[in-house]
Amino acid sequence: MTEEHPPDDASEPEQPELDLEAQTPDIEAEETLPPADVDAELEDLAADISEADDDAASEDEPAEEDLDDEPALNDDLEDLLETLEEEPTAPSIAAAAASETPPAPTSGPPTSWPKPIPVGAPAREPGRFDGLIITPQSVVLGVLVTIAFLIFVTLEPTPRWVLLFAAIVAVLGTDGVLKQRWPQVFSRSEGPADSSPYLFLPALAAIAWPMLIEHNVCGYLVLPAALVAGLAYTAILIAQVSSVRITAPAYPIARLVSTGAVYFSAFSLFSLSYILDIELGAAVVATAAIATMLAVELYREGQVDPLETLVFALITGVVIAEARWALYYVPVGGHLAGLALLLGFFLVTGLVQSHLTRRLNRLIAVEYAGIAGVGVILVTAAGQAGLG
Numbered sequence: 001m002t003e004e005h006p007p008d009d010a011s012e013p014e015q016p017e018l019d020l021e022a023q024t025p026d027i028e029a030e031e032t033l034p035p036a037d038v039d040a041e042l043e044d045l046a047a048d049i050s051e052a053d054d055d056a057a058s059e060d061e062p063a064e065e066d067l068d069d070e071p072a073l074n075d076d077l078e079d080l081l082e083t084l085e086e087e088p089t090a091p092s093i094a095a096a097a098a099s100e101t102p103p104a105p106t107s108g109p110p111t112s113w114p115k116p117i118p119v120g121a122p123a124r125e126p127g128r129f130d131g132l133i134i135t136p137q138s139v140v141l142g143v144l145v146t147i148a149f150l151i152f153v154t155l156e157p158t159p160r161w162v163l164l165f166a167a168i169v170a171v172l173g174t175d176g177v178l179k180q181r182w183p184q185v186f187s188r189s190e191g192p193a194d195s196s197p198y199l200f201l202p203a204l205a206a207i208a209w210p211m212l213i214e215h216n217v218c219g220y221l222v223l224p225a226a227l228v229a230g231l232a233y234t235a236i237l238i239a240q241v242s243s244v245r246i247t248a249p250a251y252p253i254a255r256l257v258s259t260g261a262v263y264f265s266a267f268s269l270f271s272l273s274y275i276l277d278i279e280l281g282a283a284v285v286a287t288a289a290i291a292t293m294l295a296v297e298l299y300r301e302g303q304v305d306p307l308e309t310l311v312f313a314l315i316t317g318v319v320i321a322e323a324r325w326a327l328y329y330v331p332v333g334g335h336l337a338g339l340a341l342l343l344g345f346f347l348v349t350g351l352v353q354s355h356l357t358r359r360l361n362r363l364i365a366v367e368y369a370g371i372a373g374v375g376v377i378l379v380t381a382a383g384q385a386g387l388g
Contacts, residue, residue, distance in 0.1 A: 132238050132239070132242045132250045132253070132254065133181065133238065133241045133242045133250070134238055135177060135180070135181055135241060137173075137176065137177045137180055137181075138177050138234065138237040138238050138241060139234065141169070141170070141173040141174070141177060141234075141237055142230060142231075142233055142234025142237055143230075143234075144169055144173070145166055145169065145170060145173075145206055145230060145233050145234075146226070146227065146229075146230025146231070146233065146234070147230075148162055148163075148165065148166035148169070148206070148210075149166070149209070149210045149213075149226040149229050149230050149233075150223070150226045150227075150230075152166075152210040152214070152226075153210060153213050153214055153217075153222040153223075153225070153226045154222065154223070154226075158214065162210075163206070163207050163210060163211070164207075166206040166207070166210075167203045167204075167206045167207050169206075170199075170202040170203050170205075170206040171199050171202065171203050174195075174198060174199050174202045174237060174240060175195050175198075175199060177237065177240075177241060178195050178198055178240070178241060178244065179195065181241050181244075182241075182244050185244055194306060196296075197296050197297060197300040197306075197309070198240050198244075198297075198300075200293035200294065200296055200297050201236060201240070201258065201261060201262060201265065201294065201297045202233070202236060202237065202240065203293075204265050204269065204290065204293060204294065205233060205236060205261060205265045206233070207269075208265045208268035208269045208272070209229045209232075209233070209265070209268060210226070210229065211268070211272055212268040212271075212272070213225045213226060213229060215272075215275055232261070235257055235261075236257065236258065236261045238254075238257075239253075239254040239255070239257035239258045239261075240254075240258065242254035243255055243258060246301075255301060258297065259298065262294050262297050262298055263342060263345075263346065265294060266290065266291070266294050266341075266342055266345050267335075267338050267339065267342045268338075269286075269290045270287065270290070270324075270337070270338035270341040270342060270345075271334065271335045271337070271338025271339075272338075273286055273287060273324070273338075274333045274334050274337050274338060275334060280325070280328055283324060284321045284324050284325050285321070287317075287320055287321050287324040287341065288317040288318060288320065288321035288324075289317065290317075291316055291317040291319075291320035291321070291345055292313045292314055292316065292317030293313075294345075295312070295313040295316040295317065295345075295349055295352075296309060296310065296313045298349050298353055299312055299313055299349075299352065299353060299356055301353065301356075301357065309356075312352050312356070315352075316345070316348050316349060316352060319344070319348050320341060320344055320345050320348065323340075323341055323344045324341060327340060327341065330383075331383060332379065332380070332383040336379050336382055336383050339375070339379055340375075340376060340379045343371075343372045343375040343376055343379070344372065346368070346371070346372060346375075347368050347369065347371075347372035350364075350368040351364075351365060351368055354368075
């Protein structure tokens with residue numbers, strides 16, 4: 001009896017194809033068909049991601065533009081700064097005017113240079129000596145007048161016309177020196193200012209000083225005396241030029257020189273009216289004229305109206321003329337009489353000048369009166385002692 005053995009493949013039963021096909025749709029359904037709630041969450045997540053991308057893009061775009069435009073803006077700013085440094089524009093000027101700050105100058109010295117020196121302490125300039133204005137014209141005029149002095153004291157007989165010539169040269173020359181040095185004061189467009197108050201002292205000094213040397217110096221001393229007088233006359237010219245501006249730094253010393261020359265010239269001329277033995281009437285008139293002209297030189301310091309200055313000068317001349325008439329009856333003469341008239345001139349001009357400069361008070365009045373009184377007492381005592 002034979003046994004039928006099944007084949008090897010028969011040990012494993014074959015699955016029917018229907019079962020496989022039946023299982024396949026279940027697997028695909030699980031993978032491709034998610035639940036409804038999962039789909040909703042996926043849609044929300046996709047929407048959030050898209051919105052976040054849009055926001056990021058909107059924020060990143062300006063930054064990228066700024067980064068791209070930054071080099072161009074820097075170049076524009078550099079060009080604008082270079083333009084402003086080369087030439088100020090209208091907006092910059094308007095902005096400077098609005099802020100009340102003057103714009104920087106486009107030319108001239110840099111701002112790091114030192115500031116100008118104040119008026120009170122000016123820098124040393126050519127033609128100045130401690131603030132005194134020394135012009136070539138003043139020096140030349142002084143030399144000419146000095147030559148006239150030498151001619152007058154050395155020639156015999158003494159030519160009287162030399163003094164008149166020296167006085168004319170002094171007046172014309174001083175006027176020219178003043179107008180050349182101060183054209184803005186004496187040659188203004190609305191009419192030249194009057195330089196007459198500056199001319200009386202040089203004219204009278206040119207007449208008085210050589211005559212005083214002639215009557216008091218003799219021998220070889222006349223030459224050095226004339227040279228000293230010429231040097232002093234040049235100092236007067238320099239003082240006249242330096243005292244035009246009352247705010248000038250050299251004004252005090254210039255006025256001191258001029259005032260000293262006024263009193264010395266007054267003493268010389270008052271004394272000569274006795275030495276030359278002039279009759280009383282002519283002496284009184286000459287004294288009044290001399291005192292008036294010299295007072296104008298003193299009173300011009302008050303910077304008052306010219307007419308008012310002339311009125312005060314005339315009053316001074318009348319007072320000194322009366323003193324000259326009164327001294328005719330006093331036993332005194334020569335230089336002592338001239339000194340007495342000088343004391344009276346000093347008292348009157350000192351009080352009037354203090355009044356014009358707003359400095360007159362009781363103390364100043366007592367000082368002037370005391371000096372004049374002591375001087376008169378000494379002159380009287382010297383006359384009684386026969387020293388005149």
